[in-house]
Amino acid sequence: MGKYDKIFQSDDVSQEELSPEEAVAAIAVVTTAADVTLENVDIEMLVDILWGFEVFEQYDDNALSEIISKLISIAETDGLGALFNAASEFLTDELVLDGFAAGVSVLVSEDDIDIPKAKMPLLKQLQSVLEVEDEEANEVIEEVLTAFEEVEEDILGDETTDFAEDLYSSPEGNFTVSIPVTPDAGGKIQTAEGMVSFSDDYGTLLRIDYYLIPPSQRAEIDDSVREQYFESVLLDKYIPQAIVANLSSASVEYTGFLPNEMQGAYFALVNMPGGCTISKQENNGHPQRLDAFRGIIAFQQHDFIYIVTSQRCFFSGETLDSIDTEAETMKANILAFIDTMEFSNI
The missing domain is CATH 3.40.1000.10 (Mog1/PsbP, alpha/beta/alpha sandwich)
Known part of the structure; x- marks a missing residue:
């Protein structure tokens, strides 16, 4: 039995219905919580990450916080496996790669803008259960890392100017x-x-x-x-x-x-x-x-x-x-x- 089978191969179900956008966010929550307790899930970090997705461009910080809080509550009540199964059920075909990208994004180490080796088994199992082909997965990972690098460069550029003044x-x-x-x-x-x-x-x-x-x-x-x-x-x-x-x-x-x-x-x-x-x-x-x-x-x-x-x-x-x-x-x-x-x- 794989380390994350209790999540990705779970038979647990939830009665809660999700919108396709909530399903994308749910994958981010599940991936974040796979190796930590739900109490340690950083809502602000998830809001910052999801806010950069085009699918969430109509949502403000408060709306995203409410979505994430709802998803954490489902996981607390029904389990991470049930939350992932709900995400899989309500995730549309058009948003599968967005869901995978959300999972990739929460695993990025901001210290060196890369996926830590210890997180690769989790990422590979997420890719498998979402049925994302290797070529597509590599493209998504590259796009996510590039986006993180661009944000880091923008922040450093702003800080250099501001600190200088x-x-x-x-x-x-x-x-x-x-x-x-x-x-x-x-x-x-x-x-x-x-x-x-x-x-x-x-x-x-x-x-x-x-x-x-x-x-x-x-x-x-x-x-x-x-x-x-x-x-x-x-x-x-x-x-x-x-x-x-x-x-x-x-x-x-x-x-x-x-x-x-x-x-x-x-x-x-x-x-x-x-x-x-x-x-x-x-x-x-x-x-x-x-x-x-x-x-x-x-x-x-x-x-x-x-x-x-x-x-x-x-x-x-x-x-x-x-x-x-x-x-x-x-x-x-x-x-x-x-x-x-x-x-x-x-």
Whole structure:
């Protein structure tokens, strides 16, 4: 019996129906979880990978997160074999190669942009059960690796320019900020529409989300409602969609209004078990993400809402302070970062 026969040769079934697109995503989930527990499946990583597929071009991050969460829930209830059988049942002929490409993509080692030798038996069995010919499989693998290399080159190109300038300027021209990470520490700058994040190999994470306030709402945000408005922005929208949707065990531990900051801002501290952006190596060889706190401050400058996030990872043997102390420390760190931002009234 092969190592992965319990998945790919399983008789388990699920009553859940999948769309063809969900079937593609299911193969990515199954391939990811074949050698790790479902709890260790990185939803954000899967979202980033699947977002690059043409079949998912109409889906935003939240929609993809919901799909992946649904698929993980099926696997938890019915088993990985049942999820794979559902994927096979609902995967259309036109999307078989997309499904195989999704499986290939989650196995790529980003360190050297290649498929690790230890993963080749899994990849070969996936190819076999999807009935992908060797020539087609090799073409798909080459296309996936080329796509990863192009993304890596784009990121490195962006980082070289940004680090050289020491300042990041938003594409909309509404703010600039001092870059808080360095290449020597593995600093990375990632951008998307309405977002920039700075991270490094030591657990630094500073992220800025921003969006233009609709004209119809601008008059509503006066001093009398500012606390309630930003509380709702964080607790009802941002944290559920950007954090809890990707890490269901995350919980809000502390909140508070900051009346003397930015004409009134709102702070929240979120506990994220296994939510740090860096990992430690377990005895079984699998990486395990560290626990972390995320501090978040929402505020308004001119016609934009800003949500600024910082991270504190907890390393082995490290003792947590009280929640109040952790919150105050995180709050101070975020405000110090915000002090490096320059805002424009565009």
